[in-house]
Amino acid sequence: MxxxxxxxxxxxxxxxxxxxxxxxxxxxxxxxxxxxxNLNIIHKQxxxxxxxxxxxxxxxxxxxxxx
Amino acid sequence: xxxxxxxxxxSRLLLGTGKYPNFDIQREAVEVSETEILTFAVRRxxxxxxxxxxxxEKLDLKKYKLLPNTAGAKTAEEAVRIAKLAKASxxxxxxxxxxxxxxxxxxxxxxxxxxxxxxxxxxxFIVLPYTSDDVVLARRLQELGCHAIMPGASPIGSGQGxxxxxxxxxxxxxxxxxxxxxxxxxxxxxxxxxxxxxxDGILLNTAVASAKDPVKMAKAMKLAIEAxxxxxxxxRIPIKRYATASSPMEGMSIV
Numbered sequence: 001m002x003x004x005x006x007x008x009x010x011x012x013x014x015x016x017x018x019x020x021x022x023x024x025x026x027x028x029x030x031x032x033x034x035x036x037x038n039l040n041i042i043h044k045q046x047x048x049x050x051x052x053x054x055x056x057x058x059x060x061x062x063x064x065x066x067x
Numbered sequence: 068x069x070x071x072x073x074x075x076x077x078s079r080l081l082l083g084t085g086k087y088p089n090f091d092i093q094r095e096a097v098e099v100s101e102t103e104i105l106t107f108a109v110r111r112x113x114x115x116x117x118x119x120x121x122x123x124e125k126l127d128l129k130k131y132k133l134l135p136n137t138a139g140a141k142t143a144e145e146a147v148r149i150a151k152l153a154k155a156s157x158x159x160x161x162x163x164x165x166x167x168x169x170x171x172x173x174x175x176x177x178x179x180x181x182x183x184x185x186x187x188x189x190x191x192f193i194v195l196p197y198t199s200d201d202v203v204l205a206r207r208l209q210e211l212g213c214h215a216i217m218p219g220a221s222p223i224g225s226g227q228g229x230x231x232x233x234x235x236x237x238x239x240x241x242x243x244x245x246x247x248x249x250x251x252x253x254x255x256x257x258x259x260x261x262x263x264x265x266x267d268g269i270l271l272n273t274a275v276a277s278a279k280d281p282v283k284m285a286k287a288m289k290l291a292i293e294a295x296x297x298x299x300x301x302x303r304i305p306i307k308r309y310a311t312a313s314s315p316m317e318g319m320s321i322v
Contacts, residue, residue, distance in 0.1 A: 006114060026114045026115075026117060027117040028112070031117065031124075032121070032123055032156060034109075034152045034155045034156050041151055041155045043155060060111065061109050062110070062121065062123075063107040063133070063135060063153075063156070064108050064110045065083075065086065065087065066083060066084060066136055067083030067084075067085050067086075067136070067138075067250075067271075067272030067273065
């Protein structure tokens with residue numbers, strides 16, 4: 001499936017179906033990250049049930065240094 | 068005690084986390100500053116390098132309250148989106164509203180700042196808007212119910228210090244919520260001046276992070292803020308045109 005993640009169009013293997021699996025695929029499971037799919041924030045408790053579809057726009061953000 | 072919404076803090080220094088030479092220096096600077104509030108920005112993660120270190124992961128999050136900012140937002144809508152992303156981390160409910168209206172001066176857009184503040188208050192955030200040092204705008208933000216007002220001393224990262232002490236003192240005088248001077252602080256002296264004017268706290272980043280010795284400067288800022296606050300509470304003497312002797316005039320046999 002094709003996803004647009006943080007602005008990049010990426011081909012993701014078919015076995016990646018949920019937000020939780022997507023984070024594992026990029027080895028981000030243990031990171032403090034926040035996920036948005038098509039402008040909707042996905043809360044942590046929904047990572048395992050929220051499925052992704054071809055063409056979804058995914059944002060994976062985190063906290064960086066700032067003033 | 069500095070009270071912001073439901074939270075109480077011993078320290079009146081809010082410290083930014085950007086631009087430090089490295090994490091070790093940053094960690095030490097944060098420690099000696101004795102700050103209890105750290106600001107962060109929200110940005111896209113580099114998903115291709117999952118092992119990149121992140122300062123937040125090195126912190127004992129029980130010791131600090133996080134104050135994410137909405138830096139990067141140019142409209143109220145963008146600021147609200149960033150604020151909601153930050154809150155979804157489950158790590159914080161405070162937000163520094165920062166909506167920039169001018170890329171050269173990085174001065175805030177007052178109209179968008181007001182709009183974002185109003186919306187985020189309705190959503191239940193603890194809202195600390197970064198604003199220009201406009202007296203009426205500060206009052207309008209306060210009337211909305213924001214939890215602190217954060218007027219800039221001078222443009223972000225400029226180190227110009229307090230360029231309008233009159234406006235700042237008028238904002239402080241009318242304030243019913245804490246006034247935290249945010250942006251433009253260059254030296255410990257600037258922080259002391261703001262605190263002597265009656266500010267409740269100082270938010271700074273570049274002045275420490277980009278100092279020759281950030282750790283030493285973090286300590287200097289801590290002391291400067293404490294000195295300024297004590298001076299404000301103690302009440303300074305009025306300025307007189309002529310001298311008044313400190314030693315008694317009586318009992319001087321030689322005159």
